[in-house]
Amino acid sequence: MxxxxxxxxxxxxxxxxxxxxxxxxxxxxxxxxxxxxxxxxxxxxxxxxxxxxxxxxxxxxxxxxxxxxxxxxxxxxxxxxxxxxxLDAMNSIVEIDTLERYAVVQPGVINDHLREACAEHGLWYPPDPASSPWSTIGGNVATNAGGLCCVKYGVTRDYVLELQVVTGSGELVRLGRRTAKGVAGYDFASLMVGSEGTLGIVTEVTVRLRPLQHPPRTVAGYFDSIVDAGRAVAAVAAAGLTPSALELVDRQCLVAVDAWKNMGLAVDANVVLLGRVDTPGVEGDAEATRMSACFDDAGATWSAVSTDQAESDALFAARRLAYPAMERLGPVLTEDVCVPKRHVPEMLARIEAIGRRHDTVIANIAHAGDGNLHPLLVAPRDDDAARDRARAAFDDIITAALELGGTVTGEHGVGLLKMDGLARELDPVVLAMHRAVKAALDPHGILNPGKIVAT
Amino acid sequence: MxxxxxxxxxxxxxxxxxxxxxxxxxxxxxxxxxxxxxxxxxxxxxxxxxxxxxxxxxxxxxxxxxxxxxxxxxxxxxxxxxxxxxLDAMNSIVEIDTLERYAVVQPGVINDHLREACAEHGLWYPPDPASSPWSTIGGNVATNAGGLCCVKYGVTRDYVLELQVVTGSGELVRLGRRTAKGVAGYDFASLMVGSEGTLGIVTEVTVRLRPLQHPPRTVAGYFDSIVDAGRAVAAVAAAGLTPSALELVDRQCLVAVDAWKNMGLAVDANVVLLGRVDTPGVEGDAEATRMSACFDDAGATWSAVSTDQAESDALFAARRLAYPAMERLGPVLTEDVCVPKRHVPEMLARIEAIGRRHDTVIANIAHAGDGNLHPLLVAPRDDDAARDRARAAFDDIITAALELGGTVTGEHGVGLLKMDGLARELDPVVLAMHRAVKAALDPHGILNPGKIVAT
CATH class of the missing domain: 3.30.43.10 (Uridine Diphospho-n-acetylenolpyruvylglucosamine Reductase, domain 2)
Known part of the structure; x- marks a missing residue:
């Protein structure tokens, strides 16, 4: 070879x-x-x-x-x-077309680099996984990455217009289109997005862009209990608000970030909700005030609307650093369930109970506004018993999410860790459809075999 | 049988x-x-x-x-x-969930009926094909229908969360999800959307909803030449504006509508552009003024911003009636090309030239803001020579669209009329991918055979 x-x-x-x-x-x-x-x-x-x-x-x-x-x-x-x-060496931004509002990039371009390049033209590439300083657009496409802004602006698939792909037979093809609309044939571009390298290898990506986002207001809420914070999330949805971000971070994560980065986060709360509202003008002011009221009604110990960009950036930066900060404390098993918004409080309560039942430390970050929860299960290194308990907790969280009408993976993908969960979530007929389409598009069975669905 | x-x-x-x-x-x-x-x-x-x-x-x-x-x-x-x-008898709206913001409907529900039902809950289902008073959600899903609002709010696929589908083997499955996010397996829901009944039969649709749209301002512009109107469209895109609709109607269509419905459309222009801006507040006012200026700069003989809802509704109603109004005059061959926005003036100029070259009457309506043009080729009934000329013009329009980087179908689908065009647009390898996926998901080859791609 x-x-x-x-x-x-x-x-x-x-x-x-x-x-x-x-x-x-x-x-x-x-x-x-x-x-x-x-x-x-x-x-x-x-x-x-x-x-x-x-x-x-x-x-x-x-x-x-x-x-x-x-x-x-x-x-x-x-x-x-x-x-x-x-593909990390294929990292050129090929073109930014300001009139048609798209960017053409090689797959190894770092998400934040694309965002910065677009900003210079007054344009915005919304999908913003917490890994945006490091992850690549190709990887984002392979996993259909989400992020903080999804709650209002959607996920990677919503921005992919055209892909250049090497097929499992070694042919080079273009899928999708660059025009604003188009229905010429099956939507293979969407099928490739999130297929984790099992159906083709993406060698170029054309993404749709938006005008730059309006400067947001930040609405912060402190809560004693995670379930109260979950109730605030459901209340925001019930009030018909559409925040441009609605993130949850618990004290364990904030302490870990502060211990690492010394950001001076003196947070006097067990759980923090960070909302953003980017609707311009007085409408946006009113929405932010209503969101703050939702927080209060759900039992916030403190809440406020801030337009102090530096303060709010620090809070969101802490949110983004939560995962690597927790990883410094030991191996982290990251969950990625997504449940209906009304069930966020119940799901958070179940996660707490599961942690207690399995004597497992579970810290919580969440794209709470769209019900996408990332409980972080921490087990000390070289403690096999703790690891086994964490695995059992991981499985119980999946069970709870499915019971509440949720999915086993909101944005991280199936990979290897969620193959069992996928088999529990999907009908066997749908799993068979996966195998049939995989065989049709990768007839030699060489593309990332053994991922997503066992063959 | x-x-x-x-x-x-x-x-x-x-x-x-x-x-x-x-x-x-x-x-x-x-x-x-x-x-x-x-x-x-x-x-x-x-x-x-x-x-x-x-x-x-x-x-x-x-x-x-x-x-x-x-x-x-x-x-x-x-x-x-x-x-x-x-499926027209399966026409129940099963559920509207205001908190999760989705509606569950049977496929035979009429588009406008869904929109009205959602409006009662302060919610909005955006996709609005001009056929919305008659067409069904199931048909909209099968063709990935677009409409007037796509230029800002996207097409049917952007709103489909979950589908219940009968497969080609007669199994009943659910594809997609109802949570806000989810990456559990291949995106079969998107694959089904736009597949025109060739991969499965949709028996229930769950669509994402948005909060009701803000009341729009209408910006109307009159132009002597269709190419000037096309230049105005490109200018709007170049100015970074995002109208919530940007429609083009020519005099032939307006005259036909008026002759039919007697709406009193006394339009003193060869071509009308109808823009809408739904951004709230002073921001929206400024955008509408800028759009009007784009019209003027491109050579409008008259333009104005209107907040008179009745007047603007009449103009948009005329736009929606243009196709059936033209059909009254004789068999209409409807084109549906979509080109990059910057090429809208050039494409409109070529359509004019093609009509002259083939001595064919071509009226024009267009979702101009996203480059989706619907030249209407009219041939008198029982005039075979005129029909042949119209067919030749139809093919030349496809050629021109492909030359300009466009697609043969923006929103109507391939069906039978665009099978040749599809084969010209797509790489043979991609056509083979269509056949392979079709065979994988419809192993008996019984689902709408002979449509989209020849087998």
Whole structure:
């Protein structure tokens, strides 16, 4: 295989140093297994990706594609004997078209870099996973990444117009379109988004852009109990408000961030809700005031509307840092359930009870406004019993989410960690549809095999 | 076949009267061919649809599904010996959930009926094809229908959360989800949207809703030439404005509407642009003024911002009636190309030239703001030569759209009329992907065969 790749690619595309290879074999789902790859390549063009896939077709070698490796479900983990295709070197912003309002990028472009480049033109690429300083657009597309702004502005799939894709047979195709509308054939672009490298390898992405967001007001609320905070979230939805973000962070996360970054977060609350309202003018002022009232009615110990950008940026920065901050304390098993908004208080109560039942530390961050909860299950390193308890808690959280009409993964993807959960969530007929479409589009079965659905 | 259906369904579900059957054999794409069905059924439940499909699987009988039959590309036309499944009797609004902001409807619900029901709860279902008083949500899903508001609010696919579907093997499944977010497996719901009954039969639809739209301002502009109007459209996009509608209607259409409905449209212009701005407050006022200035700069002979709801409703009603009004004058071949916004003036100029070249009357309506143009090619009844010229013009318009980076169908779907165009637009590899996925999800090949892609 290595020889085949050597003849197919320029020499520097092949990574051989064992330490370097080691940094490409798994994503951030520490608890998911990974195998040893036969090779790691860093192609520089779609044609080079194609050459790799053709070599793999020839030998029946699995291909595992990855961006920055910030995934949280093991979707980018190497399988034994595979070729890892790392797209982080394909990181050019090809074009920003201000009139048509789209950007064309290579898959390795960092999310925040795209956002900054768009901002220079008065435009905005909304999807903002908490990993936006590190994760790539290609990885965002592969997982259909969400983020903070989804509650008002949708997820990655809502912004993907066109994809250039290398198929499982090594053909280079364009899927989707660049026009504002289009219904010419099946929506293969949407099908590729969120398919985690199992149906094709994305080598170029055209994303829709919006005008820059209006400066938001921040509405902060402090709560003694997480269930009260959950009630505030349901109350905001019931009031018909559409915040541009509505995030939940608990004290454990804030303390961990402060211990790491020394941000001077002197938060006198067990749970904080951070809302944003970007509706312009007096309408937006009124919405922010109503959101604050929802917080109060649900039992907030304190709430306020702030237009102090620095203060509110610090709170949101702390939110974004919560996951890596918790990881510093030990291996973290990240949940990603999403439940109907009205069930957010009940789901948070169940998570608390599950933590107690399994004697597992569970910190909480959440895109609360759309019911997407990220309980962080922490187990001390080298404590197998604690790890087993955390795994049991993880399964119970999935059960609770399904009982409440939720899904096992709101935005992180299935990868390896949620394969069991997916099989519990979907009808066996729908699982069979997955296998049928996978076989149709990846006839050699080489694209990220063994992820999402067992074959 | 009829006997099999008789034993599978209550007696009144089977339509036998030849005159009644005749009204179910084609949609409004008058120029597309259709065959004689073996039977027409009007099921009342998903289970009845399932029974029909199982009977068809047994006998290898094609199944053609239809809603109101307002389609414009022949997608719902009967194929020889098929069973036509008319879903117009499944017309209940099952649920409107105001907190989660979704509606659950049967496929035969009329678009406008859903919109009215949502409005009673202060909610809005945006997709608004010009056929909204007649077309069904199921048909809208099958074609991924667009409409006037798409330029700001997107198309049907952007609002579909979950579908209940009868598969080509007669299984009843749920695809998608009802939570705000979810990435559990492949996006089969998006794949079904726009697949024109070739991958499954939709028996229930859950659509996302938005808060009611703010009352819009209307910006009207009169132009001597259609190319000037096209320049105004490009100027609006270049100015970074996002109208909530930006429609073009030419004098031929307005005259036809007035002759029919006697609306007193005394329009002293060859082409009218109708813009809407629904941004609230002074921001919206400023946007409307800027749009009016864009019209003026592009050569409008008159333009104005109106907040007179009655006047503006009359203009938009005339826009919606343009297609049926033109149909009264003779068979109309409706185009549906969509081009990049910057190329709208050039595309309109080419359409004019094509009409002259082929001596064909071409009237124009357009969702101009997103580059989706609907030239209406009119040929007198029983004039074969005129019909041939119109067909040649139709093909030339497709060629021009593809040359300008556009698509052969913006929102009407491929059906029969755009199969040749689709084969010109898509890479042969992508067409092969269509056939592979079709075979995977409809293994018996019975779902609307011979539409979209030849097998």
């Amino acid at each position: 290595v020889d085949a790749l050597r003849s197919a690619l320029p020499a520097d595309r092949l990574l051989l140093d064992p330490d370097v290879v080691a940094s490409y074999v798994h994503d951030e789902a520490e608890w998911a297994p990974h195998g040893e790859p036969a090779a790691v390549v860093r192609p520089r063009s779609a044609e080079e990706v194609r050459a790799v896939v053709l070599a793999c077709v020839e030998t029946g070698t699995p291909v595992v594609t990855r961006g920055a490796g910030t995934g949280l479900s093991g979707g980018a983990n190497a399988v034994a004997g595979c070729v890892v295709v790392a | 009829v006997d099999a259906l008789r034993s599978a369904l209550p007696a009144d579900r089977l339509l036998l009267d030849p005159d009644v059957v005749a009204s179910y054999v084609h949609d409004e794409a008058e120029w597309a061919p259709h065959g004689e069905p073996a039977a027409v059924v009007r099921p009342r439940s998903a289970e009845e649809v399932r029974a029909v499909v199982l009977a068809c699987v047994e006998t290898g009988t094609p199944v053609v599904t239809r809603g109101a039959g307002t389609g414009l590309s022949g997608g719902a036309n009967a194929v020889a010996g098929c069973v036509v499944v008319a």
